[in-house]
Amino acid sequence: MPPLSQETLRGYVLEEILARLVQNTGYRLLVDASQDADELENRSNGLAVRGRGGSHQVDVLGELLWIPAFTFPLRLIVEAKARKSTTGIDDVRNAVGVVSDVNQNYTRTDGGRRVLIQKYAYRYALFSTSGFSRHAAEYALAHQISLVDLSATQFADIVGLADAVTTRLWGNKPPSRWGGYVRALRTHMRTALGTWPWEEVPVSDDAPVPDDFVGRWQLALPTLRDGVETIGELFVGMANGPYLLLLRADDPGRAVDVFSREPVQDVEIHWSRKVSEGAVWTVSTVGPSPVELTFTLPEPVADWIFDEGADARRRAMAFKEGPLSTITIYRFVGGRDQLFRLRFSRARVNAMRPRGRR
Numbered sequence: 001m002p003p004l005s006q007e008t009l010r011g012y013v014l015e016e017i018l019a020r021l022v023q024n025t026g027y028r029l030l031v032d033a034s035q036d037a038d039e040l041e042n043r044s045n046g047l048a049v050r051g052r053g054g055s056h057q058v059d060v061l062g063e064l065l066w067i068p069a070f071t072f073p074l075r076l077i078v079e080a081k082a083r084k085s086t087t088g089i090d091d092v093r094n095a096v097g098v099v100s101d102v103n104q105n106y107t108r109t110d111g112g113r114r115v116l117i118q119k120y121a122y123r124y125a126l127f128s129t130s131g132f133s134r135h136a137a138e139y140a141l142a143h144q145i146s147l148v149d150l151s152a153t154q155f156a157d158i159v160g161l162a163d164a165v166t167t168r169l170w171g172n173k174p175p176s177r178w179g180g181y182v183r184a185l186r187t188h189m190r191t192a193l194g195t196w197p198w199e200e201v202p203v204s205d206d207a208p209v210p211d212d213f214v215g216r217w218q219l220a221l222p223t224l225r226d227g228v229e230t231i232g233e234l235f236v237g238m239a240n241g242p243y244l245l246l247l248r249a250d251d252p253g254r255a256v257d258v259f260s261r262e263p264v265q266d267v268e269i270h271w272s273r274k275v276s277e278g279a280v281w282t283v284s285t286v287g288p289s290p291v292e293l294t295f296t297l298p299e300p301v302a303d304w305i306f307d308e309g310a311d312a313r314r315r316a317m318a319f320k321e322g323p324l325s326t327i328t329i330y331r332f333v334g335g336r337d338q339l340f341r342l343r344f345s346r347a348r349v350n351a352m353r354p355r356g357r358r
Helices: 006-021 089-102 134-142 153-170 181-193 214-231 252-261 299-305 312-321 346-352
Strands: 027-029 040-043 046-050 055-058 060-064 074-081 121-128 146-149 235-238 244-249 264-271 280-285 292-296 326-333 336-343
Touching (some): 006 074, 006 121, 046 181, 074 089, 089 134, 146 244, 153 214, 181 214, 244 326, 299 312, 312 346
Parallel strands (some): 121 146
Antiparallel strands (some): 040 046, 244 292
16 A cells, blocks of 8 residues: 555645634534444544445545434535645546435335435535636536635635644655554544544544654644644635635634624625735624624636626626625534524615715
């Protein structure tokens, strides 16, 4: 078995960091087949989900702690690509194939009746540090695969943290895949970051740890903990349309305080071609001392808005008044559910602004 590539290792590290940063979104990690013996199985390098045609190894698998109306319980497969090259359509095709297969894994009810019941609805989120090709973005949108572009400057510290931790884990030579290195890495990262589901799967002290892991991990751990503490929390927002938005607040703690006091907020939405060629937008609450959150436009939307010869301002406003008219943020912290709604309305925002300001 060949050694891990540095890009692959960086992707593993990034996945675990992202799982920690969006932990408050309300997903618990599934880490062991004992959490669902019917659909999950353990493999040497991690967890696999059974599909209709076969089993599929998943890097990070989360289960939403609440069930939206009119759907099955949701599970989210997370994969991160940390390459120098743009993530292409082949990776999206793989995601589509996995989701299609696992969503067709039906189970018979007890008693042998012929009624078939689908237990979970699986979704897929693909993150990339180098963006996505146009064909990949279009294909993902058509098949409801969520793409999150981490190449924007607002995520540079997150990508930089993954790079720093990977460098320490890499050492003077690539780690071996033998001996359960990947499983040991994920277990140690989840334990250190607090994403391991302790109440369901206690961490075993007898779990095998490769010889070349311990020293590297001791070098990486302080960097990992300090970096995640500095970054804080990311928010996951669902637009009024088929788009998942990864929102970065200027002050996450203050944002939570403001939204907790007033869960429904009227917001302004701004963009500038001077910032990432218009692809990074800012959502601001209306009023004194606004809370600001930034997100990166989904690539098909950015291509449409800034298409050569198009009226970018008119198209941007159409996107604000359509899919961005409501952005919903869900949090689950300390056993409590929180639901925040950010509402954009050109007429309402204009009416709330001080006179003379537009």
